[in-house]
Structures are given as C-alpha cells and as structure tokens.
Amino acid sequence: MTIDTATPNRNYPLPSGGNNLSHDVSRLIAALQAVDVDVAAVLTALVQKAPLLNAPLAGAPTAPTPGSTDNSTRIATTQWVRANFADFIGAAPAALDTIAELAAALQNNPNVITELTAMVGGKLAQSQNLNDLADKPTARTNLNVYSKSETDLRVAAATHAAPSKATPVDADEVTIYDSATGLLARLTWANLKAAIKTYIQSAALAIAGNLSATGSITQGAAANASGQITLGNTAIEIGTGRTADGFAYIDITSTVGADFNFRIMRASGANGAIGLSNTGTGSFDLSGGGNLTWNGTRIPTITVSTAAPSGGVNGDLWFQV
Known part of the structure; x- marks a missing residue:
C-alpha cells in the first residue's frame, strides 16, 4: 500500500518511508517538474516589476490622485x-x-x-469704502441708491403725491422722526389722538383767537370738580362741590389763583336757592334797557333825583332832593 502525501500550499508530491523506491522516485520527479513550472512563472512576472529605488517605469503606470490642497510627498x-x-x-x-x-x-x-x-x-481703494469716488452722485444714480437729502426729497414728493384721506381711522399711520433713535418711526392715528387728549387734559390750553365748539366742553374730575377759564390775569371758574352744601357756582376773580370777587351760586336739589355774592365794598347794580321783572312781575323802580319825576308806573318810588 502506497502513501501519497503532498505539500500544503502548492500540493507537490512527497515521498513516504512506507513506499517502494520506484514509486517515490516517480513522485519526486513530478514534484520537481511542478516546482520548475512555478519558478519559471515567478521569474517571468518578476522581470516585469520595477525596482523600489529609482524605478524606470514604462508603459502607462497609474497612481492615486491626491486632493487639490495636498501638500505631501505623494x-x-x-x-x-x-x-x-x-x-x-x-x-x-x-x-x-x-x-x-x-x-x-x-x-x-x-x-x-x-x-x-x-x-x-x-x-478704488478697498479701505476707502467708495469714499474716493470722483463723481458720487453719478455713482449713486448708476447703483439706484440716493443720499439722505435725495431720499428726503423723494419721500416728501411721494407723500405729497399720495391720495388724501379726509377721515382717518385708528389703524391709519403717519411717519415721524424718532428723536431718541434718530430713525423713522410710525405713529397710528389712535395713538396720536390719545397723546393729544392726554396733553390737553394735563396742560393749560392757550388760545390766541376764538374758541368755538358744537358739543360740550367737559372738565375732567378733580378734587373740587372745578376748572378755570383765564383771560389775562382774570379768571372765570365754574365748578360744583366746592362749598360744604354742594353748591354749583360761577366765580369771577380779578386775580388768577385768588378767591372769587363775585359769585353766582345755586344750592343743590330741584328747588335750590340762587345766591349772588360780592366780596368787595362797591355798589351792587342790576340794570337793563327795559323793565326789571321777577317771575314775570315787574319790580318797582326807586328814583332819587333833583328834577321832577316823569313817566313811571304805579308802585314806582321817587325822591326829589
């Protein structure tokens, strides 16, 4: 019985001590022939290889392409x-x-x-930021940009050419210059009305001409619910609740800020009494072009004169001095 073993890689036949000589010689001859073929192939391929040092490459050798920013020895x-x-x-x-x-x-x-x-x-110098332009107006025109003065003129012209609106509503807006930021800001009609109302209520209103109103002029609530109309240094004060019993009154004073010189009062209630009060020492006169009446009844006249009386009606009094 022969034993046929072989090399593990190339499967070359190996001899065995249990085989007869003629059989192993045949196996060795076959192994040497196989080795000769393999060695010839290796030598043929090796001739085609380039040396590692100073390799004289021929044909069309290739290599990996480095990246565009590569800075190595590739x-x-x-x-x-x-x-x-x-x-x-x-x-x-x-x-x-x-x-x-x-x-x-x-x-x-x-x-x-x-x-x-x-x-x-x-x-142009980059550091100048276009400040070295020889003809800035033409450059702005070519770039479709405008200077501050040109922008102001264009905004004013556009505003003037805009359609008018007779009755603004609360959501309407106007453009103002914001003094705090130095920029443009928008102001609604509602905010404008509120600001004007607050200013009038909190400040004295000076009118150089005539003041007319189709509705009521209402004084806001105050400690004594009164307000003054000043004319020069004199004033007319209209109010209620200033006196202890709740009189409604009209005061006329010759000095703004001082107490009244003359007062017309009406007590509270549907049948409140009417009073006239003069704080001065001067005379108190009531006069008119016709007869003086009270609740439709003529009030008798009292006349003191050096001349003889003339005219008059029953009830009049006349004294000659």
Whole structure:
C-alpha cells in the first residue's frame, strides 16, 4: 500500500518511508517538474516589476490622485497637475495662459509695468469704502441708491403725491422722526389722538383767537370738580362741590389763583336757592334797557333825583332832593 502525501500550499508530491523506491522516485520527479513550472512563472512576472529605488517605469503606470490642497510627498498625477494649473491660469485668455505667452507679451510692450501701475492706481481703494469716488452722485444714480437729502426729497414728493384721506381711522399711520433713535418711526392715528387728549387734559390750553365748539366742553374730575377759564390775569371758574352744601357756582376773580370777587351760586336739589355774592365794598347794580321783572312781575323802580319825576308806573318810588 502506497502513501501519497503532498505539500500544503502548492500540493507537490512527497515521498513516504512506507513506499517502494520506484514509486517515490516517480513522485519526486513530478514534484520537481511542478516546482520548475512555478519558478519559471515567478521569474517571468518578476522581470516585469520595477525596482523600489529609482524605478524606470514604462508603459502607462497609474497612481492615486491626491486632493487639490495636498501638500505631501505623494505622486502628483496628470489629473492633479491639470486641475491645479487650471486654477492657476483662472480666466486668462488662451493667448496669455502660458509663461511663454506672458513673456512674449511683456517683451513686446516695454511700457507694460508703467501701464499696469497706472491701471492699478485708477482703481478704488478697498479701505476707502467708495469714499474716493470722483463723481458720487453719478455713482449713486448708476447703483439706484440716493443720499439722505435725495431720499428726503423723494419721500416728501411721494407723500405729497399720495391720495388724501379726509377721515382717518385708528389703524391709519403717519411717519415721524424718532428723536431718541434718530430713525423713522410710525405713529397710528389712535395713538396720536390719545397723546393729544392726554396733553390737553394735563396742560393749560392757550388760545390766541376764538374758541368755538358744537358739543360740550367737559372738565375732567378733580378734587373740587372745578376748572378755570383765564383771560389775562382774570379768571372765570365754574365748578360744583366746592362749598360744604354742594353748591354749583360761577366765580369771577380779578386775580388768577385768588378767591372769587363775585359769585353766582345755586344750592343743590330741584328747588335750590340762587345766591349772588360780592366780596368787595362797591355798589351792587342790576340794570337793563327795559323793565326789571321777577317771575314775570315787574319790580318797582326807586328814583332819587333833583328834577321832577316823569313817566313811571304805579308802585314806582321817587325822591326829589
């Protein structure tokens, strides 16, 4: 019985001590022939390989293309070189996209440096932020922007040309200059009305001409529910509740801020009495162009004169002095 064993990798036949000699010799011959074939193939392939040091590559060898920002010792492929060269020349015209073309162009124009210097000198300085423009109004026109004065004029013209509205509503808005921020702000008609009302209620209202009103003029609530109409240094005060019994009154005073000189009073209630009060020592006169009546009844007249009486009716009194 023969024992046929082989190598684990290439399966070359191996001899065995239990085999007869002629059988193992045949196996060794077969193994050597197989080794010869494999060695020949390795040598053939090895000839095609380049050495690690100073390899003279032939044909069309390839390599991984590095990234566009790579700055290492990797091999620069033709793809990497072309991409970076395209970035280098940018948008240069075909006639000036090589060093030779640039050199030829410079040699053919000895004043190129002077011309380039003049061209660069005519450009705007970035640090000036357009402040070095020679013709700012034309530049603003070309850019469709306006100066502050031009903007003000245009806003005023647009406002003037806008349709008018006779009766504003609370949601309507007007534009104002905000003194706190230095910017424009909007003010609604509702807010404007409220501000005017608050100002009138909290401040003295000075009127140079006539004041007319189709409705009531109402004095706001106060400690004594009164208000004054001042004329120069004199005043007329109208109020209620100032006296202890709740009189309604009209006071006339010759000095603003002082107590009344003359008062017309009416006590509270439907049948409240009417009183006239003069704080001065002067005479108290009631006069009119016709007869003086009280509840429809003529009040008798009292006449003191040095002349004889004339006219009069029953009930009149006349004294001659």
